Amino acid sequence: MKFNKHLNQPIPEKDDVRAKTPNPATVQLMDKLESAGCETVFDRFAAQQPQCPSGLRGTCCRMCQWGPCRISDKAPRGVCGRDMNQVVMANIVRQLAAGMSAHARHAHEVILALIAAAEGTATITLKGRERALELADRFGIDTAGRTEDEVIAAVARALLDDVGRMTADPMHTLEAFAPADRREVWEGLDILPRSASYESMESLHMTTLGACSDWTALADQELRSALAYCYGTLYTSSLATEVLYGVPTPKLTEVNYGVLKPGYVNILLHGHSPVMVEKVIEKVRSPEIEALAREAGAEGIVLGGMCCTGDELLARYGIPTVTNIMGQELALGTGAVDAVIVDMQCVIPGLKIVADCFGTEIITTSTSNRIPGATHIPFDPERPETLDEDAERVARAAVAAFGTRDRSKIEIPERVTTAMGGFSYEAILESFGGAGALAEALRDGRIRGVATVVGCNTPKVAYESAHVGIARRLVEGGVLVTTTGCASHALLNAGLCDPAAAALAPQPLRGLLEAAGVPPVLAVGGCVDNVRSLRLFIALAEELGVPLADLPYLFVGAEPGNEKTVGQGATFLAHGISVLSGFPAQIPVAVPRTGPDGELLDGRNDITEFFAGDGLLTTVGAKIYTETDPACAAQTGLLHLRRKRQALGWG
Numbered sequence: 001m002k003f004n005k006h007l008n009q010p011i012p013e014k015d016d017v018r019a020k021t022p023n024p025a026t027v028q029l030m031d032k033l034e035s036a037g038c039e040t041v042f043d044r045f046a047a048q049q050p051q052c053p054s055g056l057r058g059t060c061c062r063m064c065q066w067g068p069c070r071i072s073d074k075a076p077r078g079v080c081g082r083d084m085n086q087v088v089m090a091n092i093v094r095q096l097a098a099g100m101s102a103h104a105r106h107a108h109e110v111i112l113a114l115i116a117a118a119e120g121t122a123t124i125t126l127k128g129r130e131r132a133l134e135l136a137d138r139f140g141i142d143t144a145g146r147t148e149d150e151v152i153a154a155v156a157r158a159l160l161d162d163v164g165r166m167t168a169d170p171m172h173t174l175e176a177f178a179p180a181d182r183r184e185v186w187e188g189l190d191i192l193p194r195s196a197s198y199e200s201m202e203s204l205h206m207t208t209l210g211a212c213s214d215w216t217a218l219a220d221q222e223l224r225s226a227l228a229y230c231y232g233t234l235y236t237s238s239l240a241t242e243v244l245y246g247v248p249t250p251k252l253t254e255v256n257y258g259v260l261k262p263g264y265v266n267i268l269l270h271g272h273s274p275v276m277v278e279k280v281i282e283k284v285r286s287p288e289i290e291a292l293a294r295e296a297g298a299e300g301i302v303l304g305g306m307c308c309t310g311d312e313l314l315a316r317y318g319i320p321t322v323t324n325i326m327g328q329e330l331a332l333g334t335g336a337v338d339a340v341i342v343d344m345q346c347v348i349p350g351l352k353i354v355a356d357c358f359g360t361e362i363i364t365t366s367t368s369n370r371i372p373g374a375t376h377i378p379f380d381p382e383r384p385e386t387l388d389e390d391a392e393r394v395a396r397a398a399v400a401a402f403g404t405r406d407r408s409k410i411e412i413p414e415r416v417t418t419a420m421g422g423f424s425y426e427a428i429l430e431s432f433g434g435a436g437a438l439a440e441a442l443r444d445g446r447i448r449g450v451a452t453v454v455g456c457n458t459p460k461v462a463y464e465s466a467h468v469g470i471a472r473r474l475v476e477g478g479v480l481v482t483t484t485g486c487a488s489h490a491l492l493n494a495g496l497c498d499p500a501a502a503a504l505a506p507q508p509l510r511g512l513l514e515a516a517g518v519p520p521v522l523a524v525g526g527c528v529d530n531v532r533s534l535r536l537f538i539a540l541a542e543e544l545g546v547p548l549a550d551l552p553y554l555f556v557g558a559e560p561g562n563e564k565t566v567g568q569g570a571t572f573l574a575h576g577i578s579v580l581s582g583f584p585a586q587i588p589v590a591v592p593r594t595g596p597d598g599e600l601l602d603g604r605n606d607i608t609e610f611f612a613g614d615g616l617l618t619t620v621g622a623k624i625y626t627e628t629d630p631a632c633a634a635q636t637g638l639l640h641l642r643r644k645r646q647a648l649g650w651g
């Protein structure tokens, strides 16, 4: 590990990853790719060292053409006059806007598909009609004289309003799902949003040259955007997907690189939008495509999931997951992957570099994502009538890759892990006998707290070591854990989502989990499904009659990477749930310094004070903890939960 003084933390080198990463298959594949001369994210991260200190601290301003400006002691203001607080906060506001745009585009695609399904222009059989009718009721949609499909289309259009509304009318999802006491807090802070699109626009507007020079107003916009992100992109995507493809229920399966099989057509499903991939699965499982695979000499077809598409397919169908964003190149290093079908987001350019080493076919299926050299068969949400034939073409192209590849480099790590996924909001409550029973277990201490361990990977942390190291210790501390996104792949592969892992929990939590037949870490879906965990937090708060901010809850984002994670953390902060980050965000780290006479100088600054001190704590009741060592991070989290219990008199 090399210590980075600008971050006040050690940075892992490739051998540190080998030593600390929890999945032995990772090391096997890293070694294989290295000896094959295929570069990966780990090599490119090493080549980028040392990374720019101004970028690491968020003090580089590139928001106009007078710059770039770097804020420093020597030059404390940019050319326009912006100081450090203004630059750092503007950068964070822009990151959230970018992440929100990604999820909004995802929501847009899913909702347009839902409208097309309800109006009969796409060949999609709706599997979650009851969810749509529940939403119609919650949104106050008039059902009189309308067919069920017309009601569903009206629900979808209400969801679309929350993605794109340009006026100050209330958001349907926020009105329907946010707790009343929280809405009062947000109203008091004047941070109620209009929609995801509006707040993305406003965030970019406020941060252009000469637009807003009050960093506290930018901080308000960060929170306002977080609410737009939560209700306008997460709720909308997750709910529309449930109406389209059904509400998941728990199912047992096997995961990890070892699910790939030599002699079979191995197809990885990667990305975020469920629309094309659902149809492709239908086609792949048809007798025609199965026959095509056999004609090509394969024994059958294996499907494996990556990133959030993988999380969702595990939840809905028990399709095995393989790995996450930083494992996508490693998965191809097995030499066994014939095709990767990718849609939108978190598909790194490096994937194609490794694909070319092994002759793997990449098929892009989103109009937003082009990869040079890939086969492009996009789903266009505004031309849904071609979905069926396009999906058939994708399935045929994927299977055809089997016959054209060099199959001599296949070496699949044997490791396979038992895992249970599919914990929708309803499924979690049902597993424990309802919200009342679960709330009582939290109050009486059988469950010490509830944490959600989520988010990406980053090469700044030894791959997956923080997700697994923290989650395991939280479980050992009696905490019930939910998980989504790339974190969930790490926890699934580590065996923490196996019901047998209940044995890691102390009594009485162990007994509670065993009686319910569930693991200590509940995989709830992709990142947009973080709202399932949020709904759980809200439901228990309502049962207990205790405000969200007072309960022993925690959001853990131990390996943040994508801009989308900024919104996830801010979402939970805005709801009064503190965040434990495993890595410093791009803000100036508050490092205590020694003064000229050897005295210790206070390392605080306005930005760290806002996020990690009294700033947010006094307004929304939550703060960010940053701990890079997994053992220390878990201790910090457990201490936070214990303090919350003590304040409630719960012991």
Ligand code: NFS
Pocket (backbone or CB within 6 Å): 272, 307, 308, 324, 325, 345, 346, 454, 455, 456, 457, 484, 485, 486, 487, 526, 527, 528, 561, 562, 564, 565
């Ligand atoms: Ni989430 Fe999904 Fe992974 Fe990070 Fe990307 S897959 S939406 S952003 S990298 S957890």
